[in-house]
Every structure is written in C-alpha cells, then in structure tokens.
Amino acid sequence: MTLSAITIQNLVKRFGNATVLQDINLEIPQGKVSCLIGPSGSGKSTLLRCLAFLEESTSGMITINGEALGFFETPSGKRERLPPGQIRAVRAQTGMVFQQFNLWPHMTALGNVSEALKIVRKMPKADADEKAMAQLRKVGLENRAGHYPSQLSGGQQQRVAIARALALEPKIMLFDEATSALDPELTGEVLKVMRDLADEGMTMVVVTHEIGFAATVANQISFLDHGRLLFSGPPAEVFAKPRHPRLDQFLDTYLDRGASMLA
Amino acid sequence: MTFKIFTLLLQAAVSTIGISLVSIAIGFVIAILLSAANLSGKAIYSAPARVFVSFFRGVPLLVQLLLIYTLLPAIGLNVPSIVAAIVGLSLCTAAYQAENLRGGFASVPKGLIEAAEVTGLSPRQTFFRIRVPIALRLTLPALVNEAIMILKSSSLVSVVGIIELTKMAQDLASSTYLPIPIFLSAGLIYLVICSVIALIGRYAERRLARTSI
Secondary structure (H helix, E strand, C coil): CCCEEEEEEEEEEEECCEEEEEEEEEEEECCCEEEEECCCCCCHHHHHHHHCCCCCCCEEEEEECCEECCEEECCCCCEEECCHHHHHHHHCCEEEECCCCCCCCCCCHHHHHHHHHHHCCCCCHHHHHHHHHHHHHHCCCHHHCCCCHHHCCHHHHHHHHHHHHHCCCCCEEEEECCCCCCCHHHHHHHHHHHHHHHHCCCEEEEECCCHHHHHHHCCEEEEEECCEEEEEECHHHHHCCCCCHHHHHHHHHHHHCCCCCCC | CCHHHHHHHHHHHHHHHHHHHHHHHHHHHHHHHHHHHHHCCCHHHHHHHHHHHHHHHHCCHHHHHHHHHHHHHHCCCCCCHHHHHHHHHHHHHHHHHHHHHHHHHHCCCHHHHHHHHHCCCCHHHHHHHHHHHHHHHHHHHHHHHHHHHHHHHHHHHHHHCCCCHHHHHHHHHHHHCCHHHHHHHHHHHHHHHHHHHHHHHHHHHHHHHHHCC
C-alpha cells in the first residue's frame, strides 16, 4: 500500500445550480504520476483547481500529506474554513502549472522564477537569483534568464513556468493542460521536462489531453465525465479491454485522430 | 517684446511645471490607493473611493480650487495658496488617473493573478508587484494624456493667487500693452512643455513594449 499524497473525499463543486464535480473520491499516491483525463467540461480542470485551492469546493474534504486543505469538519459535522495562515501553509506544498503559462510579462525569466523566493520566502536577492538560475538550468533555459516572456517561445515560457513552481520546492506538482496551448512541435520539450520530473519521483497530478503521455508516464489514470469519476486505475487497466463504455468511446476518438501511442 | 519679458515668462513656466509635476505625482499615489480600494471588493473601501471619483470628476476644477481655498481657512487651516493649489490639482487628477487605471487593472489577465496566488504572494504583494506594474503599462498613454491635461489646467490656479505662466502673461500683457507677442510666447512655452511630456511618454512606451502583455 503506497502512501497518499492527496486524499479526496466526497468532493462536490457547484457553480450556482450547475454541479461540476459530483462526489469525487480519489487517492493520489505519493511519488507517482496521476493523470486526470476526460472530455472538455468533464470537471478535470476544476478538480485540479480545487487541489490548488483556486476553487473552493462546495462540500467534501481534500487532505494534502495528511493536512486538511481549506476546510475542516467539526465533531458535529459542520464544515468550517481554516485560518488563512494554515491554508497558506498547506497550499505551499503544491506547485501549479497553467495551460496559458501565466508568466508575469514585466519580469524576465529569472525574475519570474525568483519573485516568490524574494517576496514570499524573503531570501536575499543574490541567493534567490542563484536558486532561480539552478531551476532554469534544470529546464534547459539558463541562457534565457534575462529574456522577457514576450521574447520566449510558448514551450520556453511553459518551462520557465515549471521552473517558477519548482523553485518553491513543492511536494506535489499540479499541471493543468500544460501543453494544450502549444503547437505540436513545442509540446515535446515540455513533456520531456515533465517526464524528467516524474523520473525524479515528484508527485504529479496532470490534467492532460496527451493520452500518449498518460499511457507511458502515468502510474494512475483517472477518467472523469460529466463531473463524475468513472474510472481510476493503472494504465494497463485503463487501456485493457473491455473498458467502461464511456471511456471506450472517449479513447476511440483519440485513436481515430491518430493520437495512438498505446496500441 | 524684450528679452526681460521672455525671461519672466520662463520663470513663471517653472512654477507651472513645478506645481503640475508635484500634483501629478501626489495624484498618482492617491489614484493607486483608490484603485486598491476598488479592487478590495469591500464596500467600506470601494464606496468612498467611488464617491471621491465622481465628486472630483463632476465638479469643475475652478470651483474645486475656490472651494479648497476658502474651505481650508474656514476649518482653521491657514495654508499658503501654493498648498491650496497643489491640493486642488492633486485631488482632481487623482480622480481621473484612478478612472484611467481602472481599465488597466480590469485588463490584467486573471491567470497572472492566480499564478501569484499559487506562488504564495499575499493580496497586497500581488497588488504592488503584479497588478500595478501591468496596469501601468496598459494605461501609460492615458496617463501621459492626463499629465498634459493637468499641465494645461494648472493655468486655473491663478484664481488662488499663484503667479504661473498664464497669470504672468496676463499681467505682462496689461502692463506692456503687447498682448499678442506675449500670449503667443506663453502658448509656445505650453506647447514645448507638452511636447516634451508626450515625447517622454512615447519613449517610455517603446521601452516598456516588450515587458507588456
């Protein structure tokens, strides 16, 4: 039995009347890659955003390395918000990478990576820069440190964004369709950085349309549809037939598009 | 028109520039505070900010100046007229600058704020480190425009007894009976100052282009 980095229990998210996540229960194993797949609007990005606390769940619990995220339940079963300091401490265990990179345009690559080290961690500038530089080296962008985001390709921007998240030494990395905004030629360099990270034993939760990546890198694949978790298991099980009919249908669309690396 | 007269106009122009620059700077600080109040999402901050903006945008600057000039002594503050002039101009430009900045702040992509949030920046740090620099770049042309407007509006502060460029020109014109060359010179001096502001603005825009969204 592997340890859980994240435990999701009975998670529900509603936007007004629309239920986006319905009663999600999932254990994300430590040191493993967990992929969330599913069609658009299935709730996979919302689930990831709940893990980053960018969305607040309507009910249910998220536990990160044994600590409740955002809310706790009183003995009487009432759900209450945790104090801000505690929320911040639990959130600091995760790093997040967005589909649109979201680099700050007025800072260089180095500035983006060192910003939180200087401002949040209060590191002296020289130390922060040194640490940020080491992260840029890791994603192969040491020689782009002085470039602004507008001077970098999409793939380079996303690698800087990964370095920015890694600089804060998170225990868990969350990827929200990290390659969806890139043309096919540039996805490779980002997926490589993600693979390297997986090889180092980083706990990763990856929302992706890259079924090939999921098939070859993931230890766990979870399939969401209409806000429900329909299936979760190791890739071998996911891609073995017979599958859940809805998952079958979903994967077939990918195979039709020639995205097959998993035959 | 003699050289002496032109020198007097230039000296008065220095007052115009000084009063305008100080007012623009103070107004900018107030505008940033007003923006912070608006973005706080809390009515106790945003409601007074809105009232402030609508008052100082809706009342003529001339009336504001006269009000401040008479109001301050009435509440026991005997300030020199230069202070009344700067207070009046600052409050007025603050309202306009805040309105300009509002559009800029609204155009900062939500994802950039979320990126700040997940990297642990507090709302205050996010405001000063992320929102303000980006909003400033987006609204730079409008802010330059506002600086030019204030420079020209500063001619109104003569009503509280400040001798700036316009007032000096009027005084010289009536004492020398040479109104046309004097007012032409004053206009030219305004034009040169405004052109310099516009040039600096254009230069800053070009410099900041690659660091903008």
